[in-house]
Amino acid sequence: MKAYIYEHCPFCLRVRMIAGFKNLPMQYAVIMEGDAETPMHLVGKKVVPILQRPDGQYMTESLDIVHYLDTLNEPRYAQDPVNSELKAWVDSNLKLITKLIVPRFVRADFTEISTPISRQAFIERETEVFGALDALLEQSDIYIPMMNKQLAALDQLISKHEHINLTDFIIFPWLRSLSIVACIQFAPQTLRYMNRIATAAKVPLLFDQAY
Ligand SMILES: N[C@@H](CCC(=O)N[C@@H](CS)C(=O)NCC(=O)O)C(=O)O
Known part of the structure; x- marks a missing residue:
């Protein structure tokens, strides 16, 4: 495949x-x-x-x-029920998360933007949606404390979510994305969760290129 x-x-x-x-x-x-x-x-x-x-x-x-x-083999991982509190957390924070990750993604080290032309294409695609990305990056001072407050609130919710199910496909990709933001404070249970899922899924977090 x-x-x-x-x-x-x-x-x-x-x-x-x-x-x-x-x-x-x-x-x-x-x-x-x-x-x-x-x-x-x-x-x-x-x-x-x-x-x-x-x-x-x-x-x-x-x-x-x-x-x-x-469906291809057992055990199944993407089963219901979705944890409604974690889904609601994602839904209500998605705009904020995006404002933090997009201006960093365009400067980061990803294969799809490893040539000047492809990086420029990414910048143009995202600028069309979000406006000036440098200005967005400069607003991080406002957005980071807001995000940290939301992440503190997430910690208790995430500590109650133990077994991998469909919920993880909804929340983990956004937490992984946020790991590219320096000065973001993941609370202890959230950090433990991120490391656990990253290891089980064999996908890297982005802390090594955070700024
Ligand atoms: N609903 C789709 C959304 C996928 C999506 O938004 N992908 C973006 C990349 S993050 C995309 O293909 N953008 C079009 C482009 O690159 O021009 C899904 O869940 O697969």
């Missing part, structure tokens, strides 16, 4: 998580930012993640891919 991804992409991370949890043989192909041809050729639209299944069919939509891969 082959998955087409961006390394920074939280939705692609869901695919990497399920493949990692289940030890599925997966070949990864990083699509370069700005490369519309590859995804257009495969699935007729510019999107990642894309899964090429053993039967030759292609799938998009990260959660559909997760559910499909989860």
Whole structure:
């Protein structure tokens, strides 16, 4: 099986998580930012993640891919029920998280932006959505304390969530993304959770390139 991804992409991370949890043989192909041809050729639209299944069919939509891969062998990992408190935490913090991660992602070390042209394409794609990214980065002084307050509140919620299920595919990709933000304070249970899931899923956190 082959998955087409961006390394920074939280939705692609869901695919990497399920493949990692289940030890599925997966070949990864990083699509370069700005490369519309590859995804257009495969699935007729510019999107990642894309899964090429053993039967030759292609799938998009990260959660559909997760559910499909989860059926391939036991045990299952992407089962209900979703922890509604953790999902609500993600939903209410998504805008704030995005404001912190996007201006850092465009400067980071990911394969999909490892050439000047691809990095520029990423900057342009994100600037179209979020406006001036340098200005957004400068507002980190405002956003980081807000985020830290929300992360402190998360700690008790996350300590009650013990077994891997669908909830983890909703929250972990965003916490992993936040690990690229220096001065973010993950509370102890949250940090323990992040390390546990990263290890089980065999995906790296981003602390080594935080700023
Ligand atoms: N609902 C989709 C969302 C995927 C998505 O938003 N992917 C982004 C990358 S993070 C994308 O493909 N952007 C289009 C582009 O690169 O132009 C899913 O869950 O798979």
